[in-house]
Amino acid sequence: MNIKNTALSFFLLASVHLFSQETVVNKDVVKVETKLSYLDSIKKTFIKDDLASCVDSLWMKELTNLDLYNNLSDDIKNINIDQIVDYELPTALLKERLAAMDAKSPFNIEYNQGLENIIKSFLKNRKKSFERLMGTSEYYFPLFEEALAKQNVPLEIKYLAIVESALNPKAVSKMGATGLWQFMYQTGKQYGLKIDSYVDERSDPLKASEAAAQYMTNMYKIFGDWDLVLASYNSGPGNVAKAIRRSGGQQNYWNIRKNLPKETQGYVPAFLATMYIYEYHKEHGIVPNRASVKHFATDTIVIKKQMTFKQISDLLDVPVAQLQVLNPSYKLNVIPFYHDENHYLRLPQEKIAVFASNEDQIYAFAQHELDFREKPFQVTKAIVVRDTMNYTTQRITIPKTKYYKVKRGDNLSEIADKYDVAVADIKKWNKLRSNSVSYGKTLKIITDQSIVRTVKKESKVEAVPSEPISESQRVVASEVKVNKEEELASNPERKDIEYVVQKGDNLGNIAHKFGASLADVKKWNNLSNHNIALGATLIVAKNEIVIATDNATSGSFKKKSNIAGISKKESVEYYVKKGDSLFSIAKKYPGVSISDIKKWNDIRGEGIKPGMKLKING
Known part of the structure; x- marks a missing residue:
């Protein structure tokens, strides 16, 4: 008996050491938390109903x-x-x-x-x-x-x-x-x-x-x-x-x-x-299919802010197809908000409870997505971040044109959701008169593009107001202002323009955006191949001369650049390529507007054709 007790005591003593080791090891384990998206963070705060979904x-x-x-x-x-x-x-x-x-x-x-x-x-x-x-x-x-x-x-x-x-x-x-x-x-x-554009x-x-x-x-x-x-x-x-x-x-x-x-x-x-x-269906052997949701299992709620079916689907985990069935009068999968008229959303009863309990968060999410939509002819305020290298960094937003080819089953509402733009904007950019769009048609989509510029701290930096400006002013609207234009004209300062690599970028499209050749961008950044890292800062233009005037009456800015190798009095010829527009061509030449190109080339409408020769003055 004594031998058994001694053996048991020895085993317990040895086990204490093992357990203590395991505890130490567990303390060293680092818990990695996944960063939540804005949508997930909103849903995490929801007061939830545990009722199971009743819809098949x-x-x-x-x-x-x-x-x-x-x-x-x-x-x-x-x-x-x-x-x-x-x-x-x-x-x-x-x-x-x-x-x-x-x-x-x-x-x-x-x-x-x-x-x-x-x-x-x-x-x-x-x-x-x-x-x-x-x-x-x-x-x-x-x-x-x-x-x-x-x-x-x-x-x-x-x-x-x-x-x-x-x-x-x-x-x-x-x-x-x-x-x-x-x-x-x-x-x-x-x-x-x-019956209107949104509701039938x-x-x-x-x-x-x-x-x-x-x-x-x-x-x-x-x-x-x-x-x-x-x-x-x-x-x-x-x-x-x-x-x-x-x-x-x-x-x-x-x-x-x-x-x-x-x-x-x-x-x-x-x-x-x-x-x-x-x-008499029973007498003829007709067995009705089961209806998994009946009308009395649904209810309605007043919508206080315009929302899309996709937003509601993401927030409440209700399929868009189900929202379409329960709310068939909304033609564009959008519930509009009119100040003088109520619009209602019909949902299964348990989802109504979730919506009513979390209205503030739901409308905050809708506003959050609305804030990211492109505002017509506007730029955001320049965000000035001071670093330790005697430079000031500015991040501005400029329009970026993309093209989308319509696939089978597409509609304007889904395409607008994909690019986070408004249906009305897509119709305006593509001169569409109705909400129908034909299969195979290529649509022009204009989205926001963030660009970073750096200047020396000695320059006086001011944030640019978010006011409507013309197309010719978009790229230069947040340039650095100097105290006197005459001082810069007599002693011009040349600067390199830098760009932070965004998701989906490649070296070719970055070079194209800034009118530079692929070889030059590689040379300026000492790149041996085409690989670039997300978030990397690239030089996209060398020795740019910036002249920014402060015109109190018109709010206009002027910019002079040698990116395209053009002196003030020189002109170049540009041959229109497939997919070009007057807007995209004007963007290639800083300080050049659509109206300038139309005036120099006697163009009265918006139409240009591939192969057409255009004169661009310095």
């Missing part, structure tokens, strides 16, 4: 799928309801079911051979389509029923949205009818639906349903028959009135059907066939 992305894809709309539209337009369809549904049983439907509906649901044919055609060819539609309708039908009930319109009218749009709020017909209820532009305006309320399920219910009410006051109201919704009240006259004053839809437009002849039968399939 596959079902969201189903809601945005247009193939159902296209297929059903073609069926209704082209179906021949007089053609017998071979399908196992006894006529006697069908008559019995239609009579049961008629007993509890204000519509005239009477058996006829045409109605039997279209019901059998849908059952034979469109079973899968109706399974999908029944899943989608779980989301939309409560909306429709509420709007219809408010104006005492028969609730069966909800089936009309299936015939009109296959329950797709983004559906657009060849004639331009838009939304769940397929309103034409003028009719939508007539019934109070707002014809695609808003709530507002469009209310407008549709109002339309039905107005038409019923005219015709007094719900079948004729449906016909007028499709072809217009004028065509229905003409069909009544041509039929000798008869006012039953089936009696005037032959005198209605061809599309309307199959319209009401398609509506009644849809109603029948919904009523």
